[in-house]
Amino acid sequence: MQMNLGEEGKKYYWRAVDVSNITDVETLEKKFDLTEEMSEYVLDSNERARVDYDGKNLFAVIHVPAFTQNDGHYETRSIKFFVNADSIFMFVTYDTNYIVPQIEKLIEVEEASSPMMLLFLCLFVISDSFLPILDKLNEERLHLNRRLRNNTNNQGIWDLSDLEVGLIYLGAATRQNVVAIRQMRITTAIKKCSNAEKEQLEDAYIEAKQASEMADMASSIVEQMSGMYNNLINIRLNETMRIMTVWSLLMTIPTIISGFFGMNVDLPFTTMKGGWILITLITAVLLWIMWKFIWKKLW
Secondary structure, rough: EEEOOOOOOOOOEEEEEEEEOOOOHHHHHHHHHOOOOHHHHHHHHOOOOEEEEEEOOOOEEEEEEOOOOOOOEEEEEEEEEEEOOEEEEEEEOOOOHHHHHHHHHHHHHHOOOOOOHHHHHHHHHHHHHHHHHHHHHHHHHHHHHHHHOOOOOHHHHHHHHHEEEEHHHHHHHHHHHHHHHHHHHOHHHHHOOOOHHHHHHHHHHHHHHHHHHHHHHHHHHHHHHHHHHHHHHHHHHHHHHHHHHHHHHHHHHHHHHHHHOOOOOOOOOOOOOOOOHHHHHHHHHHHHHHHHHHHHHHO
């Protein structure tokens, strides 16, 4: 997708490139006139959020939520920007190209008079894209909390784990975005920007910080929930083990007595009429004594 923008005499073009099917550096170098280093950055899916400026060209890597969930949780992907005086390239993948129509919609109402202004608008849209997902995850957290209060089962714990993993990805991405935009604010490229452009960058920075703070807060709450339900499971396990221990101790008495009187030798009460009743009474008394002892010690 390519679009010509700017005022008369200050025209520039914006091009959004889907690099999902591009796997070699040479293709990028020839097709978009990028250096080998820049091409490697574009194809590196694990590139951290950061900004580079060589005095003429600005290269930025910003994280955005992936369009599809992976294994039940959200992940993030990187979008790369290559900006100079007369153009801005935006490199996306199949998982991040959903952001392009959102930027187009914003351009219709906001004036993108220069490549830098468009870059700052893109940063604002990307930062803003985290907020609906974080709101959705907060709603899922509330629903999951109610579910687990009623029934703490394995599926609920797995869902809580997926929620926690997703928030870790989003929290890390938003923090890196804040660092990258802060880094961008002190580059010499920004010193050349107009006041309007600087204001738009500040808006993008504020939005990025808001997304980061929301993600950190949600992650902290989910971490506390996870710890609370982990403690609850441990308490229930300890209770089960305590009951099993009590039963195993109590069952040792009839086992010992029945084993003792099961020996093929002359023993007390074996020839006595109704001796089994007396043995049963002795067993019951010993069980009662053992139960009282355990009750005082364990309860």
